Amino acid sequence: MTTFDTTTWTRIEPPARKVKVSIDGEDVIVTEGATVLDACRQAGVDTPTLCYGDTLTPVNACRVCVVEVEGSRALVPACSREAEGGMEISTDSNRVRKSRQLVLELLGSSVNLKLAGMKHWMDRYDADAGRFGPPGEPAGAGERDQAQPGHHHDVDGATAATVTEPPRIDNALYMRDYAKCILCYKCVEACGEDAQNTFAIAVAGRGFEARISTEFAVELPDSACVFCGNCIGVCPTGALMPMTEWTMRQAGTWNEEEQTITRTVCSFCGVGCNLELHVQDNKVVKATSPEDHSVTSGHLCIKGRFGWEHIQSVDD
Numbered sequence: 001m002t003t004f005d006t007t008t009w010t011r012i013e014p015p016a017r018k019v020k021v022s023i024d025g026e027d028v029i030v031t032e033g034a035t036v037l038d039a040c041r042q043a044g045v046d047t048p049t050l051c052y053g054d055t056l057t058p059v060n061a062c063r064v065c066v067v068e069v070e071g072s073r074a075l076v077p078a079c080s081r082e083a084e085g086g087m088e089i090s091t092d093s094n095r096v097r098k099s100r101q102l103v104l105e106l107l108g109s110s111v112n113l114k115l116a117g118m119k120h121w122m123d124r125y126d127a128d129a130g131r132f133g134p135p136g137e138p139a140g141a142g143e144r145d146q147a148q149p150g151h152h153h154d155v156d157g158a159t160a161a162t163v164t165e166p167p168r169i170d171n172a173l174y175m176r177d178y179a180k181c182i183l184c185y186k187c188v189e190a191c192g193e194d195a196q197n198t199f200a201i202a203v204a205g206r207g208f209e210a211r212i213s214t215e216f217a218v219e220l221p222d223s224a225c226v227f228c229g230n231c232i233g234v235c236p237t238g239a240l241m242p243m244t245e246w247t248m249r250q251a252g253t254w255n256e257e258e259q260t261i262t263r264t265v266c267s268f269c270g271v272g273c274n275l276e277l278h279v280q281d282n283k284v285v286k287a288t289s290p291e292d293h294s295v296t297s298g299h300l301c302i303k304g305r306f307g308w309e310h311i312q313s314v315d316d
């Protein structure tokens with residue numbers, strides 16, 4: 001009987017099937033399983049996204065990426081909807097533009113978007129966040145943590161509700177400024193199943209009082225947080241920030257235009273995580289990790305993200 005050494009066989013997969021969709025009247029062919037957002041990108045259509053991340057599971061939280069699909073009653077989130085053969089997709093219809101405009105206005109009226117890099121989208125959709133009135137009273141420290149589901153304040157009709165509250169600084173490594181939080185869930189995903197599996201943070205509360213919180217709103221050092229900083233890595237608005245960056249921004253010395261980014265390998269262990277060292281005035285000011293690296297997909301542990309100060313003189 002002939003015997004075969006199957007360990008040397010090469011597995012041949014069937015070729016991936018393709019589907020054809022129409023984006024604003026142009027035919028686009030994508031691999032089966034691709035999303036509408038993938039198809040839009042392939043067609044060169046710039047689609048705004050906030051809660052979507054290439055390394056995270058889509059949560060459909062922000063709805064700024066919506067498109068119109070022929071035959072679909074509701075607008076469709078491009079970031080999570082799978083492209084199906086024959087779909088006729090409009091990315092710039094009046095309905096899409098109005099929807100994106102309102103999402104941006106509601107966010108802009110209630111959240112500090114200074115570091116979110118959304119100005120070009122605000123301009124593109126003519127979003128006027130000021131039309132709901134000036135921001136309402138900011139909350140005091142810890143006040144939003146006390147909000148009870150179902151107990152809402154009456155609106156005054158003259159000011160725009162805001163999530164403004166004082167920044168939270170309770171440890172030496174990173175700070176949280178939830179006045180800049182758009183509740184995109186990315187940090188929760190990175191802390192949970194998409195990367196860290198620590199589950200130190202989650203969304204607490206309901207409606208406008210929904211907020212990112214540790215268990216029982218305890219300070220970070222008393223929570224399950226292991227200070228990997230993966231939540232910082234995915235936050236799109238600067239709500240989460242290393243203390244080095246925060247301190248320099250407060251002092252007016254943070255200057256991204258002057259910074260260089262050097263890619264290297266973390267030396268703490270043998271895993272091989274890639275680091276991007278952000279250097280300003282010959283000093284490391286922040287460490288990140290490239291999303292396209294197969295070992296980390298942009299994520300790190302506490303040592304890689306924060307353990308670089310030993311390479312600098314204490315006098316610096």
Ligand code: SF4
Pocket residue numbers: 187190191196198199200201224225226227228229230231232
């Ligand atoms: S630093 Fe890491 S463990 Fe702590 S909240 Fe962020 S993702 Fe979770």
Ligand code: SF4
Pocket residue numbers: 180181182183184185186187188212231234235236237238239240
């Ligand atoms: S803290 Fe940042 S990542 Fe987390 S929900 Fe808010 S904006 Fe998103």
Ligand code: FES
Pocket residue numbers: 048049050051052059060061062063064065066077078079080
């Ligand atoms: S980016 Fe698609 S729902 Fe947020």
